[in-house]
Amino acid sequence: xxxxxxxxxxxxxxxxxxxxxxxxxxxxxxxxxxxxxxxxxxxxxxxxxxxxxxxxxxxxxxxxxxxxxxxxxxxxxxxxxxxxxxxxxxxxxxxxxxxxxxxxxxxxxxxxxxxxxxxxxxxxxxxxxxxxxxxxxxxxxxxxxxxxxxxxxxxxxxxxxxxxxxxxxxxxxxxxxxxxxxxxxxxxxxxxxxxxxxxxxxxxxxxxxxxxxxxxxxxxxxxxxxxxxxxxxxxxxxxxxxxxxxxxxxxxxxxxxxxxxxxxxxxxxxxxxxxxxxxxxxxxxxxxxxxxxxxxxxxxxxxxxxxxxxxxxxxxxxxxxxxxxxxx
Amino acid sequence: xxxxxxxxxxxxxxxxxxxxxxxxxxxxxxxxxxxxxxxxxxxxxxxxxxxxxxxxxxxxxxxxxxxxxxxxxxxxxxxxxxxxxxxxxxxxxxxxxxxxxxxxxxxxxxxxxxxxxxxxxxxxxxxxxxxxxxxxxxxxxxxxxxxxxxxxxxxxxxxxxxxxxxxxxxxxxxxxxxxxxxxxxxxxxxxxxxxxxxxxxxxxxxxxxxxxxxxxxxxxxxxxxxxxxxxxxxxxxxxxxxxxxxxxxxxxxxxxxxxxxxxxxxxxxxxxxxxxxxxxxxxxxxxxxxxxxxxxxxxxxxxxxxxxxxxxxxxxxxxxxxxxxxxxxxxxxxxxxxxxxxxxxxxxxxxxxxxxxxxxxxxxxxxxxxxxxxxxxxxxxxxxxxxxxxxxxxxxxxxxxxxxxxxxxxxxxxxxxxxxxxxxxxxxxxxxxxxxxxxxxxxxxxxxxxxxxxxxxxxxxxxxxxxxxxxxxxxxxxxxxxxxxxxxxxxxxxxxxxxxxxxxxxxxxxxx
Numbered sequence: 001x002x003x004x005x006x007x008x009x010x011x012x013x014x015x016x017x018x019x020x021x022x023x024x025x026x027x028x029x030x031x032x033x034x035x036x037x038x039x040x041x042x043x044x045x046x047x048x049x050x051x052x053x054x055x056x057x058x059x060x061x062x063x064x065x066x067x068x069x070x071x072x073x074x075x076x077x078x079x080x081x082x083x084x085x086x087x088x089x090x091x092x093x094x095x096x097x098x099x100x101x102x103x104x105x106x107x108x109x110x111x112x113x114x115x116x117x118x119x120x121x122x123x124x125x126x127x128x129x130x131x132x133x134x135x136x137x138x139x140x141x142x143x144x145x146x147x148x149x150x151x152x153x154x155x156x157x158x159x160x161x162x163x164x165x166x167x168x169x170x171x172x173x174x175x176x177x178x179x180x181x182x183x184x185x186x187x188x189x190x191x192x193x194x195x196x197x198x199x200x201x202x203x204x205x206x207x208x209x210x211x212x213x214x215x216x217x218x219x220x221x222x223x224x225x226x227x228x229x230x231x232x233x234x235x236x237x238x239x240x241x242x243x244x245x246x247x248x249x250x251x252x253x254x255x256x257x258x259x260x261x262x263x264x265x266x267x268x269x270x271x272x273x274x275x276x277x278x279x280x281x282x283x284x285x286x287x288x289x290x291x292x293x294x295x296x297x298x299x300x301x302x303x304x305x306x307x308x309x310x311x312x313x314x315x316x317x318x319x320x321x322x323x324x325x326x327x328x
Numbered sequence: 329x330x331x332x333x334x335x336x337x338x339x340x341x342x343x344x345x346x347x348x349x350x351x352x353x354x355x356x357x358x359x360x361x362x363x364x365x366x367x368x369x370x371x372x373x374x375x376x377x378x379x380x381x382x383x384x385x386x387x388x389x390x391x392x393x394x395x396x397x398x399x400x401x402x403x404x405x406x407x408x409x410x411x412x413x414x415x416x417x418x419x420x421x422x423x424x425x426x427x428x429x430x431x432x433x434x435x436x437x438x439x440x441x442x443x444x445x446x447x448x449x450x451x452x453x454x455x456x457x458x459x460x461x462x463x464x465x466x467x468x469x470x471x472x473x474x475x476x477x478x479x480x481x482x483x484x485x486x487x488x489x490x491x492x493x494x495x496x497x498x499x500x501x502x503x504x505x506x507x508x509x510x511x512x513x514x515x516x517x518x519x520x521x522x523x524x525x526x527x528x529x530x531x532x533x534x535x536x537x538x539x540x541x542x543x544x545x546x547x548x549x550x551x552x553x554x555x556x557x558x559x560x561x562x563x564x565x566x567x568x569x570x571x572x573x574x575x576x577x578x579x580x581x582x583x584x585x586x587x588x589x590x591x592x593x594x595x596x597x598x599x600x601x602x603x604x605x606x607x608x609x610x611x612x613x614x615x616x617x618x619x620x621x622x623x624x625x626x627x628x629x630x631x632x633x634x635x636x637x638x639x640x641x642x643x644x645x646x647x648x649x650x651x652x653x654x655x656x657x658x659x660x661x662x663x664x665x666x667x668x669x670x671x672x673x674x675x676x677x678x679x680x681x682x683x684x685x686x687x688x689x690x691x692x693x694x695x696x697x698x699x700x701x702x703x704x705x706x707x708x709x710x711x712x713x714x715x716x717x718x719x720x721x722x723x724x725x726x727x728x729x730x731x732x733x734x735x736x737x738x739x740x741x742x743x744x745x746x747x748x749x750x751x752x753x754x755x756x757x758x759x760x761x762x763x764x765x766x767x768x769x770x771x772x773x774x775x776x777x778x779x780x781x782x783x784x785x786x787x788x789x790x791x792x793x794x795x796x797x798x799x800x801x802x803x804x805x806x807x808x809x810x811x812x813x814x815x816x817x818x819x820x821x822x823x824x825x826x827x828x829x830x831x832x833x834x835x836x837x838x839x840x
Contacts, residue, residue: 196708197701204698207687214636214684215699215752216670274689 028323029267029283032316036287040294047297054176058244060289061178063259064282065237067267068189069119069230070260071281075193076226077206077273078133082122082140083234084256088249089148090115091238095157095248104164112235118144119231123224137227141257148250158247168244178240185236189278202226206273262309263288266316287312337400339364339496339528340385345394347380347552349769354380355391356552362497367519367529369539369560372549373572373832374622374797378532381549382499385530386418387411398496417490418499421506423482427475432457434474435489460488463525464518480511487518491527498522499530504538505623516542534621536565536838548572565838573799573828581804582779588807589613592791593674593760594655595633602628604815610760610791615782617806618795619831625815626795627679630762634669634676656760670699672760675753677746679765679795685749688738692730693719695737695748699756722751726781743774750781759790766794767801779805799828811835 040047066083073080090111097107118140125136170177193199201222204212213219234253242248267284269276291312295305340362347355355377362368372378383389385396387408396403398414405411411418425434433440435457443449457470466484474482483503490498500519504512519529519542533539539546540560548555548571555571563571589612598606602625610616618626631637633654654661656672663669669676678684686695697704697715704715719733726747730740737748746766753761766782767775782792782805796802802809809826811819811834819834833839 195710195712197705197710198708200694200697200701200710203690204687204694207689208683210684211687212698214634214666214676214678216665216667216756217698217701218667274687 026268026277026280026283028319029280029287029316033283033287033290036290036294040290040297044294044297047294052293052297054179056286056289056293057179057182058176059293060285061182062237062241063256063263063288064182064285065185065233065240066253066256067260067263067281067285068185068278069233070257071189071264071267071269071276071278072193072202072226072229073133074261074264074269074271075206075273075276076202076223077209078126078223078226079261079271080119080122080137080227080230081134081257082118082137082144083230083260084253085141085144085148086115086118086231086234087238087241087253087256088251089118089144089151090235091242091248091252092148092152092157092250094239094242095160096151098160098164099157104161107164108239111239112232115231115233115235115238116228117231119228119234120224122231123227126227127220127223145250152248152250154250156247156249160243160246165243165246168240178244181236181240185233186278186282193278198222198225203274206275208274259288262313266313268320284316287316337364338362338397339399341397341400342381342385343395343397345381345384345396346392347377347384347389348392354552355384355394357394357554358549358552359554359557360547361557362528362530363545364496364528365523365526366544367523367531367542369543369546370530370532370549371534371539371546371568371572373799376549376572377552378549379501380552382418382501382530382532385411385416385497385499387416412493415494415496416499417493417495417497419483419486419490419501419503421502423479423486425474425482425485428473430471430473431461431468431477431485431488432470434485435460435492437489439492456492457488460491463491464488464521466514466518478511480507480514483507483515484518487522491522491525495527497528497530499532501532502534503531504533504535512538534836536568536836539568540565566833569832569836569838570829573832581801582776582783586613586615586783586786586807589789590657592657593633596653596655598629598632598653601632601637602815603632606815606817608810608817608820610793612759612789612791613786614807615786615792615794615805617802617809618793618812619797619799619802619809620812620835622797624812624835626812627764628815629812630676630678630764630793630795633663633762634674635663635665636676638664670756670758673758674760674762675699675750675756675758677749677753677761677763677766679768681742681745681749686737686745689736691734692723692728692737692740692748693733696722696733696751696755699752699758703756718755719751722755726751726754727777741771741774743770743777746770746774746778747781754785760793761785761790762793762795764795765797767796767798799831802826802831803828813837 046052066087070080070083093114094107094111097110098104102110122137122140125131126133129136167177172180193202201212201217204217205219205222209219241252263284264276264281265271265284266287267276267280267282269280288309291309292305295308338361340360342358342360344357344359345355346357358377358381360381370378380389384391385405387405387410390406396405403414426437429437432453436453441449441452441456454470461468461470464484464487468477468481468484474485477485487498503515507515523529531543543560545557546560546563546568547557548568550572591609592612593610596607606629618629620626654663656674661668661672663672682688687698693716696719701710704711716733722728723730723733728747728751729744737745740748767778770778786792794802794805803826806826807823809821809831810817811821811831813835821830
């Protein structure tokens with residue numbers, strides 16, 4: 001078989017796959033997102049303005065970035081409850097370093113290392129300690145939060161250099177920095193999940209860990225690394241958040257884990273593992289962002305907002321499950 | 329106990345029982361007649377239909393055809409609950425007790441005596457439990473939590489529970505497999521008490537000494553059909569084995585002549601994890617069959633070779649005495665994990681394909697590449713055209729029937745799923761292939777295809793180990809046969825020496 005022929009075939013297969021499984025599911029979620037936008041456009045004149053849309057994207061960016069790591073973890077068949085606390089801890093470390101006069105790139109590097117480290121600890125507890133992911137990350141959720149509070153002595157740390165804040169304030173081609181960072185992270189994550197050994201292995205472990213292990217896959221190593229990714233994206237979100245607020249708070253990121261899980265699940269990932277895409281997660285995060293924004297614009301009370309968002313999460317998964325059943 | 333059983337009416341008649349599973353006929357018009365107060369032994373080799381017949385009797389499986397009469401009246405056994413209510417109790421090899429509840433609570437699980445609606449009458453429950461245990465002649469404390477009991481005592485509790493259901497028929501499936509000799513004696517004493525109360529016991533066992541000690545009559549099943557029922561005094565152990573083994577010879581196995589080549593794999597005094605001093609060699613160009621009863625340690629052997637269950641103690645032992653026990657292609661290999669086995673060119677095709685062989689929600693292509701992703705990648709990025717090309721080539725050469733390489737494997741038939749597992753190992757360049765029950769759950773046509781592929785692999789210089797409970801398959805496909813029993817290799821037979829009787833005798837431990 002020549003390479004050209006193989007290339008043809010793979011393009012063909014790609015097209016078939018698009019119609020068949022994951023991408024087909026994503027089109028459904030995307031249609032949901034667009035429908036939502038159309039409804040809001042009709043309902044309120046303020047929705048479809050450039051400033052509001054950019055506002056939505058900026059609001060969504062944080063959840064979207066955290067949800068990237070969550071998507072890796074959920075595809076591998078796990079769960080990470082510690083992402084919000086790890087975000088806070090990484091943010092505090094970043095702020096303390098900046099305050100101490102460490103140059104911004106080094107401080108950012110430190111935050112990323114701290115976040116990744118927390119994730120790897122989760123991974124080791126799960127793979128070597130054989131703890132259920134729920135328990136290991138529940139513990140880390142409390143530990144990271146506590147350490148963040150201790151380091152910050154319970155107070156926010158504020159006031160950073162222009163250069164650092166430029167991450168959030170600068171625009172490139174009118175696109176705000178946080179949005180740009182999110183786009184880059186999603187592009188990289190998509191590549192890693194679909195094209196690399198690491199990504200493939202993540203799906204295989206989530207789809208059937210035992211079969212993967214018996215096929216010679218280094219399951220423990222990869223699973224540990226997956227939690228490292230979750231820590232890394234949490235830290236990336238911490239950098240964006242700290243730059244945008246010009247302040248790091250030890251209480252930041254509370255409940256972010258639930259938003260990230262919601263975005264991932266709305267985006268079509270299965271909590272049983274083996275299924276999901278970052279593109280889906282991005283759409284899921286946007287649905288949540290647009291919904292919150294729209295409900296605010298419509299002056300819906302924040303109490304009712306929670307009800308609506310809950311209903312959307314449940315509805316999305318119900319629809320997804322019934323579609324899957326039909327496909328099989 | 330040589331009372332005239334003829335005078336007693338049969339408590340159970342099963343007539344013309346048939347059951348078909350996809351790809352296999354488990355029962356073909358089988359009959360069974362059991363009388364009150366007898367121990368009726370049911371024998372037959374693996375796959376003869378014993379378990380299916382008993383599952384039908386316990387209501388767990390519905391027969392395709394046939395009628396069941398209890399005390400002469402036809403009954404419909406459509407659920408386990410119905411069977412229990414009709415007085416049919418089954419004690420499985422895996423006990424079904426709740427470990428943290430007391431003996432009395434377990435005996436009355438699901439039918440706890442109450443005073444007021446919803447209030448447990450503990451006193452009555454204990455008294456009743458005591459009474460039943462006394463009739464069995466066992467001294468077990470009623471309030472003891474079940475997990476504190478020895479296995480044999482737990483089995484007594486199961487028997488007591490069956491009696492509390494007013495059982496007419498008690499089915500015991502290999503009840504002694506985990507018992508010590510003394511506990512076996514206790515169990516037999518209990519069984520004697522049970523039948524003296526008029527209960528019929530259907531006793532499934534592979535242990536010939538037990539069969540002759542406690543059985544009154546015996547029924548032999550073979551290929552899902554009834555062979556013979558007779559009084560136990562009328563047969564000998566060797567005679568029973570002949571009756572179990574005498575299968576029809578069929579030509580569904582493509583015979584071929586292989587040229588045996590160089591040594592591929594040598595296992596030397598493999599010990600531990602239930603295996604005892606296993607030693608054998610595998611050469612290029614041969615199929616080495618491994619026969620034995622369920623529980624003989626065949627799958628454990630396969631998993632030990634590929635390092636599927638790495639235990640710390642085994643690793644420590646291996647490094648301490650330095651005697652590495654697996655030699656691949658003349659070189660000593662330390663196989664501590666499946667990854668090591670893959671590197672050494674060993675592929676394992678597990679019996680449970682769906683749980684252990686395949687990642688069901690992934691495509692054919694991705695299931696094939698999983699064994700050698702790193703080899704397909706440059707700097708961690710998978711070369712997708714190459715991956716795809718390999719998958720397409722495997723689909724063509726193994727004749728995998730799928731709409732495309734991107735089809736999810738969960739949508740494939742059993743035979744094609746097995747081929748995907750095989751393709752995974754061939755793509756990783758494995759030439760030592762261990763098939764565990766290669767054709768279980770696969771229909772006849774696809775089976776033939778798998779056999780042809782196995783022969784083709786051998787002709788190309790691979791060495792195959794084939795574990796199978798399907799005796800004709802072992803006899804039809806193997807160049808040599810190892811027979812295992814109790815974690816040991818009991819016999820090695822050349823294809824000339826191997827007959828079904830010879831293999832069964834070794835597997836059952838019956839002198840010829």
